[in-house]
Amino acid sequence: MDTLINMVDYIPIETMEKDLQETIQLLAIFQLADWKGVKVLDGMIVENRLSELRQIKSKIEEQLRFRN
Secondary structure, three states, X not given: OHHHHHHHHHOXXXXXXXXXXXXXXXXXXXXXXXXXXXXXXXXXXXXXXXXXXXXXXXXXXXXXXXXX
């Protein structure tokens, strides 16, 4: 996962904007699952996936602010 987060530095802005929207959508799904008390969703531990998605979202937002 760390490799994926670090790769954000090399992604074009247009792709990052699209990825940010997709990450936000996934984050919403996993947040809803967590709120409903679901522990595993699509073979992934919800709590762990939420943490990863938040890190990815933060990194993309940071890069978009830096590049704009």
